[in-house]
Amino acid sequence: MRALSEIEKISLTAVLKMETDALIMQRATDTLISDEDLKRLSQSSLLATEGRVKAIQQFLIENKVIAVEEE
Structure with a gap:
Protein backbone atom coordinates (compact mmCIF):
# COMPACT_ATOMS: atom_id res chain seq x y z
CA MET A 1 0.00 0.00 0.00
CA ARG A 2 1.23 3.47 -0.81
CA ALA A 3 2.05 5.99 1.88
CA LEU A 4 -0.74 8.33 2.89
CA SER A 5 -0.36 12.02 2.13
CA GLU A 6 -0.68 14.58 4.90
CA ILE A 7 -4.11 15.69 3.66
CA GLU A 8 -5.31 12.08 3.68
CA LYS A 9 -4.08 11.66 7.25
CA ILE A 10 -5.82 14.88 8.31
CA SER A 11 -9.02 13.82 6.56
CA LEU A 12 -8.99 10.41 8.23
CA THR A 13 -8.47 11.87 11.67
CA ALA A 14 -11.29 14.37 11.00
CA VAL A 15 -13.61 11.52 9.97
CA LEU A 16 -12.66 9.64 13.14
CA LYS A 17 -13.43 12.72 15.23
CA MET A 18 -16.82 13.15 13.55
CA GLU A 19 -17.71 9.49 14.06
CA THR A 20 -16.71 9.53 17.74
CA ASP A 21 -18.70 12.73 18.31
CA ALA A 22 -21.71 11.12 16.62
CA LEU A 23 -21.28 8.04 18.81
CA ILE A 24 -21.31 10.17 21.95
CA MET A 25 -24.50 11.91 20.82
CA GLN A 26 -26.13 8.59 19.87
CA ARG A 27 -25.38 7.12 23.29
CA ALA A 28 -26.84 10.16 25.03
CA THR A 29 -29.96 10.11 22.85
CA ASP A 30 -30.39 6.35 23.22
CA THR A 31 -31.02 6.71 26.95
CA LEU A 32 -34.01 8.98 26.23
CA ILE A 33 -35.81 6.59 23.85
CA SER A 34 -38.74 4.69 25.35
CA ASP A 35 -40.33 3.13 22.24
CA GLU A 36 -39.06 -0.45 21.89
CA ASP A 37 -38.89 -0.48 18.07
CA LEU A 38 -37.07 2.84 17.98
CA LYS A 39 -34.76 1.65 20.78
CA ARG A 40 -33.76 -1.45 18.75
CA GLU A 71 1.89 -0.62 28.73
Whole structure:
Protein backbone atom coordinates (compact mmCIF):
# COMPACT_ATOMS: atom_id res chain seq x y z
CA MET A 1 0.00 0.00 0.00
CA ARG A 2 1.23 3.47 -0.81
CA ALA A 3 2.05 5.99 1.88
CA LEU A 4 -0.74 8.33 2.89
CA SER A 5 -0.36 12.02 2.13
CA GLU A 6 -0.68 14.58 4.90
CA ILE A 7 -4.11 15.69 3.66
CA GLU A 8 -5.31 12.08 3.68
CA LYS A 9 -4.08 11.66 7.25
CA ILE A 10 -5.82 14.88 8.31
CA SER A 11 -9.02 13.82 6.56
CA LEU A 12 -8.99 10.41 8.23
CA THR A 13 -8.47 11.87 11.67
CA ALA A 14 -11.29 14.37 11.00
CA VAL A 15 -13.61 11.52 9.97
CA LEU A 16 -12.66 9.64 13.14
CA LYS A 17 -13.43 12.72 15.23
CA MET A 18 -16.82 13.15 13.55
CA GLU A 19 -17.71 9.49 14.06
CA THR A 20 -16.71 9.53 17.74
CA ASP A 21 -18.70 12.73 18.31
CA ALA A 22 -21.71 11.12 16.62
CA LEU A 23 -21.28 8.04 18.81
CA ILE A 24 -21.31 10.17 21.95
CA MET A 25 -24.50 11.91 20.82
CA GLN A 26 -26.13 8.59 19.87
CA ARG A 27 -25.38 7.12 23.29
CA ALA A 28 -26.84 10.16 25.03
CA THR A 29 -29.96 10.11 22.85
CA ASP A 30 -30.39 6.35 23.22
CA THR A 31 -31.02 6.71 26.95
CA LEU A 32 -34.01 8.98 26.23
CA ILE A 33 -35.81 6.59 23.85
CA SER A 34 -38.74 4.69 25.35
CA ASP A 35 -40.33 3.13 22.24
CA GLU A 36 -39.06 -0.45 21.89
CA ASP A 37 -38.89 -0.48 18.07
CA LEU A 38 -37.07 2.84 17.98
CA LYS A 39 -34.76 1.65 20.78
CA ARG A 40 -33.76 -1.45 18.75
CA LEU A 41 -33.13 0.73 15.71
CA SER A 42 -31.04 3.13 17.78
CA GLN A 43 -29.00 0.28 19.27
CA SER A 44 -28.27 -1.22 15.86
CA SER A 45 -27.15 2.22 14.71
CA LEU A 46 -24.88 2.43 17.77
CA LEU A 47 -23.30 -0.90 16.88
CA ALA A 48 -22.72 0.21 13.30
CA THR A 49 -21.11 3.46 14.42
CA GLU A 50 -18.89 1.61 16.91
CA GLY A 51 -17.81 -0.71 14.09
CA ARG A 52 -16.89 2.22 11.85
CA VAL A 53 -14.89 3.87 14.65
CA LYS A 54 -12.99 0.64 15.35
CA ALA A 55 -12.29 0.10 11.65
CA ILE A 56 -10.95 3.63 11.20
CA GLN A 57 -8.81 3.31 14.33
CA GLN A 58 -7.40 0.00 13.12
CA PHE A 59 -6.62 1.48 9.70
CA LEU A 60 -4.85 4.44 11.31
CA ILE A 61 -2.82 2.15 13.57
CA GLU A 62 -1.87 -0.25 10.76
CA ASN A 63 -0.74 2.63 8.56
CA LYS A 64 1.18 4.27 11.42
CA VAL A 65 -0.88 7.44 11.28
CA ILE A 66 -1.36 7.31 15.03
CA ALA A 67 0.97 5.81 17.58
CA VAL A 68 -0.21 3.30 20.16
CA GLU A 69 1.33 3.38 23.60
CA GLU A 70 2.09 -0.06 24.99
CA GLU A 71 1.89 -0.62 28.73
